[in-house]
Amino acid sequence: MAEQFEPRIVAFLCKWCSSAGxxxxxxxxxQYPPNVIPITVMCSGSVSxxxxxxxxxxxxxxxxxxxxxxxxxxxxxxxYYARRRIAIVKKLLDFxxxxxxxxxxxxxxxxxxxxYTQIISDFVEELKPLGPxxxxxxxx
Amino acid sequence: MVNVxxxxxxxxxxxxxxxVKYVIGYERGQNGLMPKPAFIKDPEDVDRLIWNPTxxxxxxxxxxxxxxxxxxxxxxxxxxxxxxVKGCDSRAIIxxxxxxxxxxxxxxxxxxxxxxxxxxxxxxxxxxxxxxKAENIELDEKGNFVISVQGGTIKVPAEELLAERCLECRAxxxxxxxxxxxxKTKKKVEExxxxxxxxxxxxxxxxxxxxxxxxxxxxxxxxxxSVCPMCYCDECVxxxxxxxxxxxxxxxxxxxxxxxxxxxxxxxxxxVYHMVRAMHLAGRCIxxxxxxxxxxxxxxxxxxxxxxxxxxxxxFGYDAGFDPDEPSLVSSFKDEDPEDFIR
Numbered sequence: 001m002a003e004q005f006e007p008r009i010v011a012f013l014c015k016w017c018s019s020a021g022x023x024x025x026x027x028x029x030x031q032y033p034p035n036v037i038p039i040t041v042m043c044s045g046s047v048s049x050x051x052x053x054x055x056x057x058x059x060x061x062x063x064x065x066x067x068x069x070x071x072x073x074x075x076x077x078x079x080y081y082a083r084r085r086i087a088i089v090k091k092l093l094d095f096x097x098x099x100x101x102x103x104x105x106x107x108x109x110x111x112x113x114x115x116y117t118q119i120i121s122d123f124v125e126e127l128k129p130l131g132p133x134x135x136x137x138x139x140x
Numbered sequence: 141m142v143n144v145x146x147x148x149x150x151x152x153x154x155x156x157x158x159x160v161k162y163v164i165g166y167e168r169g170q171n172g173l174m175p176k177p178a179f180i181k182d183p184e185d186v187d188r189l190i191w192n193p194t195x196x197x198x199x200x201x202x203x204x205x206x207x208x209x210x211x212x213x214x215x216x217x218x219x220x221x222x223x224x225v226k227g228c229d230s231r232a233i234i235x236x237x238x239x240x241x242x243x244x245x246x247x248x249x250x251x252x253x254x255x256x257x258x259x260x261x262x263x264x265x266x267x268x269x270x271x272x273k274a275e276n277i278e279l280d281e282k283g284n285f286v287i288s289v290q291g292g293t294i295k296v297p298a299e300e301l302l303a304e305r306c307l308e309c310r311a312x313x314x315x316x317x318x319x320x321x322x323x324k325t326k327k328k329v330e331e332x333x334x335x336x337x338x339x340x341x342x343x344x345x346x347x348x349x350x351x352x353x354x355x356x357x358x359x360x361x362x363x364x365x366s367v368c369p370m371c372y373c374d375e376c377v378x379x380x381x382x383x384x385x386x387x388x389x390x391x392x393x394x395x396x397x398x399x400x401x402x403x404x405x406x407x408x409x410x411x412v413y414h415m416v417r418a419m420h421l422a423g424r425c426i427x428x429x430x431x432x433x434x435x436x437x438x439x440x441x442x443x444x445x446x447x448x449x450x451x452x453x454x455x456f457g458y459d460a461g462f463d464p465d466e467p468s469l470v471s472s473f474k475d476e477d478p479e480d481f482i483r
Contacts, residue, residue, distance in 0.1 A: 049419040050377065053412050054400055080473035083482065084456065088422050088470075090481055091451045092415060094445070095339075097348025106483040119483055132325070135348060139408045 007061035007127035009036045009120070012051060014044045016074040017109045018066035024113030030116035033124045036064070039101070043067065044105075045078030050090045052103065062102045062127045067108040079107075098135055101126045107114035142252055142322040147224065148186045149251060150319050154222055155183040160248050163222035164202050166195040173274045174262065177202065189224070191321075193285065194277055196259045196303065199223055200232040200369040200426040203242055208372075222248040226259070226304070230314035231426035231461025232369045238241070238464045239424075241372060244316075256327055257298050258306025260285065262433070268296055302380030305429040305442065308332045309456075315462055333450045337444055352407055355414055357437040360405040364431035364441055365417065370424045378413050390480055418444040423452045423469025426461040 013019040019040045025032060037060075041047055046066025055063045065086055067079040084106045094100045104123060110118045165180035167188040176196055178188055181203075203221065210216040225233065230251055236242045239303045257279055265274065265287075272289040280286050285301050287294045304477040312327040314320060331337075339347065362378075365371045371374065383397040401416075402409045425445040432442040455478055458469045466472075 032211055045313065050400055053350065053415050057408060057412050063369075070475075081470065083477055083479055084473050086472055087478060087481065088448060088451060089453055091455075092418055092422075092444075092448060094344075095347065095447045096351050096411070096415065097344050097346075099344065102305075104479065104483060122483075124243070136408060136411055138402070140402060140404050140406050 005131055006130060007124055007130075009060070009062040009064055009123060009127070010055040010060040011036050011038045011064040011066060011120075012041050012044070012047045013038050013108075014067040014074075014079075015040050015042050017068035017072060018044075018106075018116070019110050020110035021066075021108040021116045024110065025048050025116050026113075028079070028113050030113055030117045032120045032132075035124050036120050043073065043075050043078035044073065044082035045073075045080075045085075047086075050083065052089055056098070056116060056133060057138050059133070059137045061130075061133045062104070062123055063122060064104050064106065066106045066108050066116075066119075069109055072109060080102075098133075099130055101130065102133060142255070143413065144189065144191045147191060147250060147252070148189050151180065152153055152186045155180070155186065156476045159219065160222040161217050161219045163189075163224070163250070165189045165222075165250075166191065166197070166199075166223040173265075173277060174349055176197060185480045190443030191224070192277060193228070193253060193257060193260050193279060195224075196262070196429075196433065198232060198266070198367075198369060198430045199228045200229050200236065201208055201223065201430075203233070203236065203247060204372045207242060207246075208374075220246050220248045222250060224252060225314055225317070226252055226254055227309065227313050227315070228426055228428045229309040230288060230316050231311055232428060234315055234461045234464050235370060235426060238461075238466065238468060244464075249314065249317045249319075251320045253313035253320065253322030253324060254306070254309070254327075255312065255323045256283070257324070258302045258312065260301045262302050263302040263438075264303075268294065268367055295392060303429055304335055305427050308334060308427075308446075310459075311462070316464070318429065324408060333431045333446065336443065336446055339447075351411075354439045355410040356407045357439060358410040358414070359437065360403065360410065361436060363434040363436065367430045367434045369430075370421055370430070371417075377416060377439050378403075412446060414441070418427055418448055421445050422448040423458055423460050425449055 022038055044065055047065050052063050067082055073079040090103055093103055106119050154160045160214050162179050165178050166175040168190055169176040173194055177197055177199055191241045207223055274289055275290045278286050283298045285296045285298055310332055313324050378401045380399045401412045429442055452469050
């Protein structure tokens with residue numbers, strides 16, 4: 001039997017909400033795909049577009065940026081900056097010709113463990129038919 | 141009509157009165173038609189200044205150089221610099237002012253309106269000339285460019301010779317100036333993002349094929365970075381060097397020397413470089429088209445910047461380079477910013 005493609009997702013989770021949300025999913029023993037590599041950042045607003053390009057460059061099949069819901073940011077307005085910046089990155093990646101499904105953003109609060117598992121499962125399901133991401137992967 | 145004598149007179153006046161250190165403008169190049177940047181210190185030299193539709197360069201880059209030079213001097217000359225700008229170049233000054241990179245009193249702006257036309261595209265001109273050597277180029281009253289070549293003249297409708305960006309220009313006269321030459325009538329541009337339409341109508345696969353073909357050509361000469369008035373960082377993210385990590389390398393040293401991009405000009409690294417450049421110019425690029433003009437491999441770099449300019453306008457209603465007091469695109473937000481893409 002041919003081995004099924006398992007996408008690798010790099011998830012930038014903000015320390016105050018999304019990372020705690022993923023923690024909740026863990027301690028509550030919720031089942032979700034193990035395809036995600038979480039990277040905790042201090043705020044979704046601290047995610048430089050370069051992190052995203054670099055993740056794709058190092059071979060990520062999908063990248064997720066997740067932060068607090070609008071109004072909930074620990075730093076008051078970091079997620080609003082992120083929202084603007086990520087919208088532009090998304091348009092740019094789309095313009096370059098990368099599949100738009102490969103790059104996602106979400107709001108996950110510290111109480112939304114369930115939502116976090118849902119987002120990851122949906123993301124993995126969407127990435128599976130696309131196959132490995134080879135477009136931006138480093139090739140020297 | 142712009143009378144170049146007025147420009148020379150004003151340049152002479154400010155130089156004589158010692159109001160400015162020097163004047164940056166255009167002068168005739170040694171190599172035929174295309175001009176070159178001129179730096180005029182002596183009031184007697186102002187006759188070297190010219191103005192015609194071949195003055196394509198964005199001279200504001202020299203303001204950035206001037207600032208860097210001044211920072212290295214012990215007793216810098218604090219007088220402003222005179223600079224000749226077109227509409228697009230003046231918007232570059234606005235962005236530099238907005239970012240507080242330069243101060244308004246550091247620069248004496250001699251603004252020239254492109255009126256209803258703009259500047260020519262060298263490549264389009266070369267196609268029209270078919271190997272002949274142009275000596276002069278002028279605009280007649282019917283909106284045609286009259287090119288004098290050896291043994292005659294060639295008449296070409298303006299649209300066929302104008303640079304792409306001039307056909308989509310939204311500021312044909314300077315936004316900020318100390319002296320304005322020429323008309324201040326707004327040019328009617330119905331479709332400011334027309335050149336993008338063809339790209340956007342392509343499928344995702346075709347777009348990818350297009351950009352792979354284009355960016356694979358890139359030799360990473362960084363001419364686009366060097367010529368860009370907005371690329372003024374002292375240390376660029378793509379310039380990271382090989383860094384030997386030893387036992388006593390501190391964590392902060394390692395963190396400051398991350399090698400994000402390999403130097404090899406291979407497609408995957410070129411993509412990172414050009415995407416980073418596009419992101420850094422989002423909401424700052426004023427579409428002077430210099431990156432595309434200097435590219436030795438004819439990569440249509442303008443598309444990347446134009447695309448983000450369009451998105452900034454459509455998603456956030458942001459127009460770069462019109463208001464120096466407005467916060468910049470990525471350092472501001474609105475409550476009603478779109479979030480339909482967020483789960």
